[in-house]
Amino acid sequence: MTVIPRTRRAALVSAVCTLVVGGLGLTGCGGEDPDEGTNGVGKLTPEKIQSRTKAAATAADTVRLSGAVVSNGRTYKLDMRLKEDGGTGSVTSEGSTFRLLKVGEHLFLKADAEFWNNQGSGKDGEEGKGRDESETAAADKLDGMYVKVPTGDPAYKRFSGFTDKDVLLNSLLTLHGTLSTDGYHEQSGTRTIRITGDKGSGGTLDVSLEGTPYPLRLVRAGDAGTILLTDWGKNFTLAEPDKKSVVDYGKQLPTS
Template identity: 50%
Template sequence: MPFALCAGLTVGLAACAADPDEGTNGVGRLSAPEIEGKARSVADTAKAVRLAGTLVSKGDTFKLNMRLKQDGATGSVTTKNSTFELLRVGEALYLKADADFWTHDSQGGDSPTDADAEAADKLDDMYVKVPQGDPAYKQLRGFTDMDLLLKGLIGLHGEQVKGDRDQIGGVRTIKVKGGPAGEGGTLDVALDGSPYPLRFARGGGAGVVVLSEWNTDFPLAAPSREETLDYGKQLPRT
């Protein structure tokens, strides 16, 4: 093939190469700080989201599967010792767990007495309203606070750099990393539709969460009296 024709073919192929931002929302063309800013902006105005994944905090690992909105949340939390459900409607917070959760030995304390075991059986799979004055209230409520969780999850540490493109649940994404190796966290931002944050890997192996069902509303209602019992004393530590 003559050199001129070969060169022309090469240029033509390069010109026809697929534009990775064609058909996207365009945030892939922005700088890393601008992409993160767009993601934070749409997250701040969202009405609802599902958050699922693992968080590591102060040596404890929590597996979350929560649906969150401004006035409440519902979902489950799994710790080293137990799994329990949380339901918050306004400031009213309810916890539901199996009998093992309510026995002292499952929480790392003394062996349960017969009375403890009997009480635990009654509480099995029932909702318990968490008193706002109980030491567990603030910790448990934190798992149901959409603004608090998103604020803690979307923030990157260190100089922000653009990473690779990926797909999450069939949605194209662009990665923004805190530091060249993502040591300050890695955020995946949607390239399709609104630039919602879709996944966040915390720095130092401190967990990965997937964010989905943005702005998808869901019902929240307090449990009925038949589904609710009073624990009667300070809740076990989770």
């Protein structure tokens, strides 16, 4: 009698399993069902999965976003906690890190003197170049302080989107092109179903198969960044800084 080595037996079993599943449309060998014990969204069409996860994200009170976003040619590394009435966290861009805090319509920006010195255009036409002593002194005064951003300032429009839960999620959770599913995966220990736009070129989104079908990981189209979405529904305190820590710069910030 010929004895088949264990590794070869495993390979034969795997091959037979693949043929059975592919030929008969079964969910797996041995009767395994990848949707067993899940919230069931894995059985839906990719369009319905996207609709369900967007609805879940919109309904959630809070979320944490971390990762990178490419916008207007700049890469922003984010670590933001968001809720319906604002958000807080850090943003890193072009080597500078600053903190954002938005409570209602009030937006505050906190950074060091180097950040403020690198803002604006000097006489040499480059950011941070040709600044006079008064501008440097102003930057020193802003060092480590929360600066209240005027609503009419270009910086308000530029940065407030990072602290607006609905705006940010609506812009991020859209896949481009024809939707399809790309199998079952896992994100930080949670089972997921992955949907893609144009087989990945239009972005990919991993949706939780456990509990509420929240989006957990997004790879944006066009190499525009990867975002992790965590802490769904976990409450956190959001409050304006005390007055001693705030500088009201006036009508316009010294930014480009």
